[in-house]
Amino acid sequence: xxxxxxxxxxxxxxxxxxxxxxxxxxxxxxxxxxxxxxxxxxxxxxxxxxxxxxxxxxxxxxxxxxxxxxxxxxxxxxxxxxxxxxxxxxxxxxxxxxxxxxxxxxxxxxxxxxxxxxxxxxxxxxxxxxxxxxxxxxxxxxxxxxxxxxxxxxxxxxxxxxxxxxxxxxxxxxxxxxxxxxxxxxxxxxxxxxxxxxxxxxxxxxxxxxxxxxxxxxxxxxxxxxxxxxxxxxxxxxxxxxxxxxxxxxxxxxxxxxxxxxxxxxxxxxxxxxxxxxxxxxxxxxxxxxxxxxxxxxxxxxxxxxxxxxxxxxxxxxx
Amino acid sequence: xxxxxxxxxxxxxxxxxxxxxxxxxxxxxxxxxxxxxxxxxxxxxxxxxxxxxxxxxxxxxxxxxxxxxxxxxxxxxxxxxxxxxxxxxxxxxxxxxxxxxxxxxxxxxxxxxxxxxxxxxxxxxxxxxxxxxxxxxxxxxxxxxxxxxxxxxxxxxxxxxxxxxxxxxxxxxxxxxxxxxxxxxxxxxxxxxxxxxxxxxxxxxxxxxxxxxxxxxxxxxxxxxxxxxxxxxxxxxxxxxxxxxxxxxxxxxxxxxxxxxxxxxxxxxxxxxxxxxxxxxxxxxxxxxxxx
Numbered sequence: 001x002x003x004x005x006x007x008x009x010x011x012x013x014x015x016x017x018x019x020x021x022x023x024x025x026x027x028x029x030x031x032x033x034x035x036x037x038x039x040x041x042x043x044x045x046x047x048x049x050x051x052x053x054x055x056x057x058x059x060x061x062x063x064x065x066x067x068x069x070x071x072x073x074x075x076x077x078x079x080x081x082x083x084x085x086x087x088x089x090x091x092x093x094x095x096x097x098x099x100x101x102x103x104x105x106x107x108x109x110x111x112x113x114x115x116x117x118x119x120x121x122x123x124x125x126x127x128x129x130x131x132x133x134x135x136x137x138x139x140x141x142x143x144x145x146x147x148x149x150x151x152x153x154x155x156x157x158x159x160x161x162x163x164x165x166x167x168x169x170x171x172x173x174x175x176x177x178x179x180x181x182x183x184x185x186x187x188x189x190x191x192x193x194x195x196x197x198x199x200x201x202x203x204x205x206x207x208x209x210x211x212x213x214x215x216x217x218x219x220x221x222x223x224x225x226x227x228x229x230x231x232x233x234x235x236x237x238x239x240x241x242x243x244x245x246x247x248x249x250x251x252x253x254x255x256x257x258x259x260x261x262x263x264x265x266x267x268x269x270x271x272x273x274x275x276x277x278x279x280x281x282x283x284x285x286x287x288x289x290x291x292x293x294x295x296x297x298x299x300x301x302x303x304x305x306x307x308x309x310x311x312x313x314x315x316x317x318x319x
Numbered sequence: 320x321x322x323x324x325x326x327x328x329x330x331x332x333x334x335x336x337x338x339x340x341x342x343x344x345x346x347x348x349x350x351x352x353x354x355x356x357x358x359x360x361x362x363x364x365x366x367x368x369x370x371x372x373x374x375x376x377x378x379x380x381x382x383x384x385x386x387x388x389x390x391x392x393x394x395x396x397x398x399x400x401x402x403x404x405x406x407x408x409x410x411x412x413x414x415x416x417x418x419x420x421x422x423x424x425x426x427x428x429x430x431x432x433x434x435x436x437x438x439x440x441x442x443x444x445x446x447x448x449x450x451x452x453x454x455x456x457x458x459x460x461x462x463x464x465x466x467x468x469x470x471x472x473x474x475x476x477x478x479x480x481x482x483x484x485x486x487x488x489x490x491x492x493x494x495x496x497x498x499x500x501x502x503x504x505x506x507x508x509x510x511x512x513x514x515x516x517x518x519x520x521x522x523x524x525x526x527x528x529x530x531x532x533x534x535x536x537x538x539x540x541x542x543x544x545x546x547x548x549x550x551x552x553x554x555x556x557x558x559x560x561x562x563x564x565x566x567x568x569x570x571x572x573x574x575x576x577x578x579x580x581x582x583x584x585x586x587x588x589x590x591x592x593x594x595x596x597x598x599x600x601x602x603x604x605x606x607x608x609x610x611x
Contacts, residue, residue, distance in 0.1 A: 016442075023443030034459045142591070146531065146584035148538050151558060151576035154565055162566050257448025261539050265562075275451065276543060279458040287458045295446045 009310050017303050021296070028292045029073050032284040033066070043086040043282045056086060060285065082289035087281055092289035095274065100293075103263070103270030105175050106193065107255045109186045113194025114201050115248060121198075122205025122244075123237070129210060137202060144199025153192040153265040160188060170267035189266040193259055197251050204247040208240040215239075242312050249305035256301070257294045341592025348585040355401035364392040366399045367550050375568045385570035387560065397574050400552040404582070407468050407547065408533040412526060414472030419479025420522060424514060426480070427487030428506070438484065444477045449532075450539055457545045467546040471536045475529050482525050486518035493517075520597035527590035531583045538579045554579045 032039050040057045041048060057063050060083065061072060076083065082092035125137035161169040167188055173181040212218065213236060221231045260272030267273075271290055278286035336342055354361065370390030378385045384393035426437040444452070456470035490496060496513050540546030541555030549556065554575040561572035 019439060020442045020446055023439065024446050027443060027447075031455055031459055036460065142587060143584065146535075146580055146587050148535055148542075148555075148558075148576060148579050148583075150539065150542050151572070151579065154558065154562070154572055154576070158565055158569060158572075254448065257451050260450055260454065261542060264543060275454060279454050279545060282458065284458070287455060291447065291451055291455050294448055294451050298448060299446050 006310065010307060013303065013306055013310075017299055021299060024292065024295045024299070025074070025077065028288050028295070029070055031288055031291070032062070035284070039282075039284050040086075043284060045282070059084065059089075060086070082292070083285040085278075085286045086283045087286070092285050095286060096271065096289055096293050099269060099271045099274045101174060101176075102172055102268060103256060103259060103272060105182065106186060106190055106259060106263070106268060106270060107252060109190035110193035110197060110255050110259075111248065111252045113191055114197035114251065117195070117198035118201035118205050119244070122202045123209055123240075125202070126206045126209035126213065127232075134206075137206070141199040141202045144195055144202075147196070149192055149196050150261040150265050152195065153189065153262055156188050156192060157265070170265075172267070172269050189259075189262050189268050192266075193255055193262050197255055201244075201247060201251055205240070205244050208243040209236065211243075212236055212240045242309065246305050246309050249301055249308075253298045253301035253305075256297050338592050338595070340588055344585045344588035344592070347581065348589060351401060351582055351585065352405065354398055355405045358398045358402050362392070362395040362398050364395040366396055366552055367391065368395075375564065375571075377568075378570055384574045385568065387557075387568070387571050388564050393557075393570060393574055396552045396557060397554070397578050400554050400557060400575065401578065401582075403464075403547055403551050403553045404534055404537055404555075404579070407464070407471065407537045407553070408530050410468045411471035411533050411537075412475060412529045414468065415475035415479050415529060416522070416526060418472075419476040420483040420518075422476075423480035423483025423485075424487050424510065424518070427484035428491060428510060428514060434484075437480070441477045441480050444473070449474050450536065453536060453540060454543075454545065457540065462540075462545045462548060464547055464551065467537060467540055470540070471533050474536065475533060478529065479522070479525060482521050483518055486521050487514055490514050490517040524590055524594040524598045527586055527593055531586035531590065534579060534583050534586070 035042060040053060040060065040062060044052060044056065061069055064072075080093055082096070084091055085095060121137050121141075125134045128134050157169045160167045168185055169188075171185055173185055175182040218231060218235055221235050222228075256271075259268075259270060260276055262268070263270045263272035264276050271294060275287065275290045275294075277283075278290060368391060370386065372390065373382075373386055374388050374390040376382055376386040376390075382392050382394065384397060387393055387396070422437050422441070426434040447455070453470040453474050456473060457466055460466040460469070490513060493513075496509060499509055499513065537546055537553065538555030538558070541553045542559045544556075544559055547553035547556055557575035558572055561568070561575070565572045
């Protein structure tokens with residue numbers, strides 16, 4: 001029975017993800033066709049010559065009928081081929097893979113920072129609901145949600161790099177090349193992104209703990225005379241952890257797609273920086289590829305989170 | 320029947336006024352809007368009045384917020400940029416509200432295939448990270464004031480559609496709406512008389528929260544140089560200009576950033592207060608993952 005319900009839930013969830021994915025592909029494919037005027041001519045800009053124009057038009061397949069273009073776009077996608085950059089002729093897939101580790105390592109650092117702050121802060125606020133500590137945590141988290149991350153990043157650079165000289169203002173070293181140098185460089189951008197995520201997560205942690213605290217089994221555990229420490233650790237936190245981890249997963253997905261501005265501020269050569277450069281240069285295949293990759297990552301993480309949640313908490317399958 | 324909404328509205332305002340944080344935020348917000356409206360009559364200098372010999376001067380009696388790299392008065396520019404930043408936020412949220420609420424109400428009220436199509440399209444838009452989708456739209460249409468409004472408007476449309484649909488679904492199931500339908504009342508009448516008044520609470524809350532995040536999105540786009548273009552000032556654009564000078568002239572970056580922060584905070588806190596009163600079932604997505 002339970003197994004069947006899980007399988008049915010998974011099948012339904014996968015199907016709806018597939019439909020959304022197809023929609024995403026259609027939107028991304030359409031981007032270049034929605035450009036008012038001739039995208040190839042716009043992309044070439046001052047480098048325009050008749051030969052360059054014809055060559056790029058043919059290479060990008062834009063001279064073919066629309067249904068043919070979409071068909072071959074889909075086939076290429078399945079083969080992992082996202083076309084070539086208008087600017088330097090480099091395969092888009094390679095450019096994306098090249099930048100992916102920088103963004104993933106930044107997002108990973110940020111989510112760790114976010115959890116390290118939001119877990120204690122949210123639990124503390126919930127256990128002191130309505131008191132001063134709760135008010136302080138709530139107001140601080142409201143501040144964190146409202147601050148522009150790129151502005152906070154700029155202030156961090158001035159303080160920790162220019163004034164105190166503790167950390168470099170930007171740049172990137174791969175984690176695998178030199179972990180210590182990576183840490184020195186990821187500290188500022190990672191903390192910037194992590195603080196904003198922490199502000200959002202703290203509210204969820206607080207809400208999740210409050211939610212579990214008001215449930216019947218906690219009252220039972222208390223009335224049995226269990227020490228409050230046991231109730232807190234064994235019953236309350238363990239049960240609150242599931243919704244918290246779900247939101248943390250979604251937050252990670254959001255960070256992956258939202259680091260564009262911070263990557264620009266800190267000269268961090270990740271996907272966000274790539275998108276920015278591609279938009280500025282009107283390099284449409286690169287914009288399409290990066291947008292598609294980020295949307296797919298977002299969908300994928302959401303799917304994984306939902307599936308894990310359904311496995312851990314059977315109630316969700318019924319809804 | 321007719322007195323119920325008005326008494327609940329009075330109670331709502333009383334509750335709001337009883338919350339000091341919300342009240343203070345509303346006052347701050349009103350002041351910001353007033354400054355934006357009266358800006359040109361308040362400032363002592365021209366928005367693009369350069370004075371190169373006095374470039375990069377720290378805050379002083381003549382220039383309260385200092386001067387920028389071209390000798391322009393930073394206070395003047397922060398005040399006048401409020402207009403542009405608020406205009407973009409209001410226009411884009413108005414777009415999202417009209418399109419999103421219409422789509423959500425139609426989907427929720429009609430149900431069936433139309434609901435599926437509208438909500439699937441909504442899911443597709445939801446799959447794109449906010450700033451990324453806005454950037455993609457700018458990549459297609461080219462940067463500028465109109466594009467910025469459209470891009471942010473499109474990005475926030477799905478949130479309104481989802482909130483409106485959820486509220487419509489629950490109103491549709493109410494006995495008085497069911498009864499009204501059985502009596503043969505027209506769809507237009509039911510939508511206007513029953514559905515719309517009952518979804519306004521969550522929609523108002525969502526509007527306040529979306530205005531906050533629309534200001535952040537505009538600032539981010541303009542900071543990247545892809546939003547509001549010079550000679551128009553915008554807070555994000557001022558931060559973009561401040562980047563190269565932050566070391567020598569902290570005031571160039573501090574004040575526009577603080578203006579963004581204060582405005583967003585005020586909208587958020589007002590939205591929070593409104594939500595406690597107008598949307599007790601919490602249909603609006605306050606910390607919604609999609610907002611930032």
